Amino acid sequence: MIVLALVAGLGVFATLAALASRAVRVQLVAGLLGLVEVVAGAAAIHVLATNRSIAGHTASLVPFTGVTIDLTPLGALFTLTTAVVALAATIHWVGYRRHAMSSVSASSAFALFVTSLLLVPAAGDVVTFLVLWEVMALSSLVLVAHDHAKRDEARQAAWWYGAMTQGGAALITLGLVVLAGHAANPGFSAIAASASHLPAATRGAVFLALFIGFGAKAGLVPAHVWLPRAHAEAPAPASALLSGAMVNLGIYGIVLARTLLGVGATWWWLVAGFFGVISALYGSLYAATSADLKRLLAYSTSDNMGLVVIGLSASGLFAARNPAASSLALVATLFLVTAHALYKSTLFLGAGSVQYATHERDLDRLGGLARTMPITTAVVVIGALAVAALPPLNGFGAEWLVVQSLVHGLTNADPVTTVTTALFVAALALTGGLTIVAFVKAVGVGFLGRARSESAERAREVPVSMRIAPAITAAACVIVGVAPGLAITAIARASDAVAPNRSGLAATLSGFHLEALRGAVDPLALALGAVAATLVVAGLRRAGGPRAGAKLRAFEPWGSGRAVTSARMQYTATSFAEPLQRVFDDVLAPQHDLDVSHALESRYYVERVAYASANDDIVERRLYRPVLALAAVLGVRARALANGSVHRYLAYGFVVLVIALVVVS
């Protein structure tokens, strides 16, 4: 309890420290925040190691209900993940301040954001939770709107983010208040004890409200529209936190809903699974066709959260007939959440370094960075391979565990579960394939080949703090990937409270072993084998290779008989994704605009050709735009109601009062 009060106090102190003079502001705030993150991380490790929650209650601070803190192992897992991501983001920020985010408002908002992210999972009652949730939402809104003075896109992003996050918060508040109203007190443990007595319809409605509210925070389609805007426009350390820590809390919320309400009915999880599948496919498809580095990463976040919700849904579906598979699915899902936090923050920080060095995030204006920014490139390659779920990195472990839980869930399954599970595997696989396309494109077009613009050519490696920060998370991706033992133990402990671990999942230090399933994989052995083989082949290439004295020669590449002179002859991000865009033409419905002007003399001669293609978000275009347009029209119409006459307004007041009285009586 004291340790969490210390976190909160230091966090507030860091927020106020933003008032310091410009010369020391960022360093001071970052130093204090680093302390906050280390203390919170240590508290979380303590909870996970001893398996005992940190709990406490104080009647002051908030009137009527007081503040309840209860850092359970489940919450501790999320706090620990956030602490690691936030530590990297804070270190990155120290260098990034020369590019952006050095103002008083940005510094204090960042401090407040980090502190609230660390404390949300520690909330033990509805009021504490909602207050911290709002602090988190508002402080992050300030960061999203950071560039509002310079860029219209940033203003747009802030509007979208603000509207979506407040809409989601309204639903969450509604759901939690209904639950708290039926419980003895607003503490989560009291709610969990009383919720089973509620009628099934109420519980279903509350689940839906919470699922939509938390799902919007996690960026599930169709409530994802804020995500590619906000994550792309926020400064890099904030993007890393949004994607590596805040969306996780949406998932935490859904797991919390399950602990409060119990597993519930099958249809809950079918609904969740449906939105998970849609998000995974939609997010990965847009990531594969996007040409903006940060938008690509943001869509990929939506896709990963879709996969996470697929895992949660599988866990819920298996719970009745196969508790072992259910608990395994939950462990796999939480492993995926932590894995995603690590690799996505690596990638967002890497993208921030690229933006710092080139002032670009359009893939078609990058390229050639592997030679000028070798460390940043290497780190981004690790992150990209992890998100593509390639062994031996942590993304592979997560994907493997999810598939194992689905395989296991088919034992003793009813027909609905069987078909759903097969579709889950298919969605997982297609998402995996599209993710590989997206990230080979991100690395291949953005970092390899020739520089595609002058600014990319002039790029220099970034300051040391910005090189260290993503390297920390990238190293964590490798370590958790090849030696998942400790992570699995901690996650199994965190998931025990929700679905007791009966899966016989035993993680040795070097691999995953599922006794009941005859399933096992040793990423460490695979990695060592492959590295050894690489060294042997490299040795052979050297021994049998070039004749004495001849070195590796650099040539002009093949250009069909003519010399390749222009970097513009390379494949662009758009052309790279063109085959996929054509295959999924019906889904993406990209807009092409071809304008041919003919010469005056003859129609057979073309004077000028202008071509433009746009691949904007189809959910936004087909679902949100019409609704917003309708709302605007209604708003204009509604002006007729307010003609300035005071008598009319008094009449409105009277009518509303009468209606209210009728309803109450």
Added chain:
Amino acid sequence: MSLASPLIGAVQLALVVLGGPLLLGLMRVVRSRLEGRDGPPVSQPWRDIAKLARKQRTRPSESSWIFAAAPLVLVATAATVAVLAPLVTLAPPLAGSTDFIAVIFVLLVGSVALALAALDTGTAFGGMGASRALTIGALVEPALLVAVLALSLPLHSTNLIAIVANGSRHVSTLLGPSHLLALGSFIVVILAESGRLPVDNPSTHLELTMIYEALILEYSGPDLAAVTLGESMRLAIWLGLFVNLVAPVGIAANAHALAVVVGLVALSLKVAVVGIAIAIFEVTTAKLRLFRLPELLAGGFILALLGVVTGAVMR
């Protein structure tokens, strides 16, 4: 006499390394005979590799370490799988953790490395090859993983050795509709993954129709030798896995030396038969347009999905 498991791994690796290029040569001979040509000898791929290995290495002027590393990664990942997969025996090293999905993803690392290297060349052809290869790869994936799910149904395990061993003990599994449907989808997957007709024409010389050849266009000398070797090893591994899932006849159930020799011969014969069958199929078919491929791959996916559903219903 029982062999130690590292030795068995070495035997499998030697077979795949030596046999991969020969399999490629065999398929080329069959194709040329059917087309009325004499064709090169079966050992031609090995002669090519030996010749290339003696030449000088080159790289495009603006490439990075990725371009140099990719051929090594390709061969190394294929070699790792060759050691661990149940090809000659059911007792390769680390038998407990030879997972089907892990095998697929380790091979995938090689494909991704090559695609990154192709983009690293900074030319249009590299990008073209990478883009097409990965598009196909993305669409193959659902068929592949759902087929694995169907094959995992009898044991509820994705352990590759357990699946093959179960097939060799219970012949009825091999003839079950679920297994057959999954293998049908597996054929489509193999044709696509190893770049054979009707997905890609391995003997094309026109850059604009290339997929795989465009991907490796800039490699020469020892690097090209490594890429050729790696690709032929991958083809041999895919076919080896396929024949052992279809008919695990002759595969050594234990580490006994005689059994291993029998397994070695049996695998070589089975893979040769399938290789010849693919070569004959390739002569009689034309390459599909790139944008017709999704239909073929969706067909493979549907087969696999039906495999899962029938497998689950019939239990």
